[in-house]
Amino acid sequence: MANEHHLSQAAHDRLSAELEQLRTVGRVEMADRIERAREHGDLKENAEYHAAKEEKAKMEARVAKIAGILENAVIVEGSESGGRVATGSVVTLRYEGDDETEVERYLVGSIEERHDDLEVVSPQSPLGEALIGAEVGATVEYAGPAGTLRVEVVDIE
Numbered sequence: 345m346a347n348e349h350h351l352s353q354a355a356h357d358r359l360s361a362e363l364e365q366l367r368t369v370g371r372v373e374m375a376d377r378i379e380r381a382r383e384h385g386d387l388k389e390n391a392e393y394h395a396a397k398e399e400k401a402k403m404e405a406r407v408a409k410i411a412g413i414l415e416n417a418v419i420v421e422g423s424e425s426g427g428r429v430a431t432g433s434v435v436t437l438r439y440e441g442d443d444e445t446e447v448e449r450y451l452v453g454s455i456e457e458r459h460d461d462l463e464v465v466s467p468q469s470p471l472g473e474a475l476i477g478a479e480v481g482a483t484v485e486y487a488g489p490a491g492t493l494r495v496e497v498v499d500i501e
Contacts, residue, residue, distance in 0.1 A: 349413045350420045350431035350467060355457050363410045366403060374400045413456060420453075427500060429475045431467050432457065434501040440483070440494035447498055452476070471495070 351359070378400065381393035420431045429435055431453045438447050451462040452472055458464050465472045474486040475497070483496045 347416060347468070348418045349416050349454050349456075351413070351417050351454055352421070352432050352457060353419050355454070356414070356417055356419055359410050359414055359456060363407065363414065366407050366410070370403055374403060413454070427479070429478045429497065429500055431476070434462060435465075435475060435497060436499035436501075437495045438498050440496070 374396070378393065378396045381390060381396045384390050384392055387393050429452060433452045434449060435452060436447050436449050438444070449462055450465045450471075451457055451459070452465050452467055452475055454466070455464050465475070467473065467476055470486040470488070471493075474484040474495075478484050478497050480497055480500055483494055485492050485494050487493075
């Protein structure tokens with residue numbers, strides 16, 4: 345079974361609009377660009393043609409990625425402030441041994457949810473799994489590349 349993608353309604357709507365734009369306007373514009381590049385002569389040495397074909401491949405990869413995300417999307421709501429960490433929550437963490445002022449903020453969820461230049465932690469990652477359900481003040485442990493790490497949940501938005 346495919347992995348579920350937990351998205352807010354806003355992210356789902358944004359991805360749906362992007363997919364529609366890429367499948368309609370994007371494909372037409374790309375076809376026109378490739379056709380114009382073909383008119384410049386020998387395709388073996390036509391850099392504009394090869395660049396357009398590469399850009400089309402990237403666009404089609406994005407279409408496939410978004411379609412896969414939306415096909416397996418589950419709409420979720422972020423947790424209430426001061427509640428428990430859930431998909432869509434923005435958490436402020438302090439790593440064990442760090443100074444009281446050294447905190448890091450993360451968005452727990454899909455990379456497609458990214459906003460405000462926050463780093464994203466997947467709910468399926470070791471840190472994400474440890475954080476889901478934690479409350480403010482809780483200390484959770486997770487396995488990192490260099491061993492077990494402990495973090496304190498300072499705030500949940």
